[in-house]
Amino acid sequence: MTLRVGIVGVGARAEIGRWVNDAGVDARLVAAVDVRPEAAARARRLFGDDVAFVTSLDDLGALDVDAAIVTTPDDAHADAAEFLLRAGVAVYLEKPLAITVEDCDRILLAAYESGSRLYVGHNMRHMDVVRRLRDIVASGAIGEVRAVWCRHFVGNGGDYYFKDWHAERARVGSLLLQKGAHDIDVIHWIAGAYTEQVVGMGDLMVYDRVTSRRDNSDRLLRDWFSHDNWPPEAQIDLNPTVDVEDVSMVQMRLSNGVLASYQQCHFTPDYWRNYTIIGTRGRAENFGDTEGGVVRVWNRRHDYQERGDLEFPIAGDAAGHGEADQLTMAEFLGFVAHGGSTATSPVAARQAVATGITATQSLRQGSVPMTIAPLAPSLQHYFDNHQVPA
Structure with missing residues (x-):
């Protein structure tokens, strides 16, 4: 039987819907939903005239x-996902799961x-750089993981996150x-445990100085994105x-004792992530996170050695995470059609968001240490027995 698939929200990330018909699963995109009638034209451009356009989940x-x-935008995830799940529809939900812990748990409860x-x-979890790092850990090449560091240079931050609803606490938390849930999830996956305690620190340091402001709800990211939008203080139309x-x-303390840190900056000139995994017998680190980058391993004692003791190429995702998007969509449709295990996990998604939310509360309350709210047993x-991560 051909799976009939709809897409809810025809914004910048709706492009992933184009993978449905080519995912290697008997599935077809049949409908697009957006509360804005003007989104019909974008839906036609993305998906063609054969995909119906409607303006409500009831339709x-x-x-x-x-x-x-x-x-949809992040603050609409919980309502849309709960409605669909309770209607018996399988749901692919863009990360982050939701913008509050309560809404995360409401979604999981609806699925349960x-x-x-x-x-x-x-x-x-389908990007080669992450798989490579995880395989190195699993091989024992660096011993038992004891610390994980991630630095995220969000060089496109001004264009990606400060010109639309992403810039508002009320919409994204x-x-x-929006960004950290990715990396926190990767840290958890590689380290093999979830965060229990956090301390956060942060500030709005640059983009509040930009006085050029505009309501960009009539445009999408592709309409304003350019590497020529530099330096950050010269951005327009925030x-x-x-x-x-x-x-x-x-700063994070995981349940297995691993210590981890995550740093994010939205006004760097370059755009990539750097992970450092430190074990009892060595460390691994990536240089570049897409096609052409490498992961290097140091597991012998010596002074500074730029190229490490082992080097592994990073393959795929030459232009970002497009290949990972395709693999993720294929995994979702296969899960809908046949069940079984998946690399992603609703519980892991909840724990990544809970960590990010609690860290945000910490940094906005003077960097006080905080504990992550536990998930209902x-x-x-339920998810341990119905969707065990591969």
């Missing part, structure tokens, strides 16, 4: 879809009570969710409200 339900891809399949699009931090730092048990 989508009338089209008898089996699965839906939710790419309905039995509908829930998949969260943490596509970085903080960029430790969102009317800018109240999220553009620099954030988080019934939900943990």
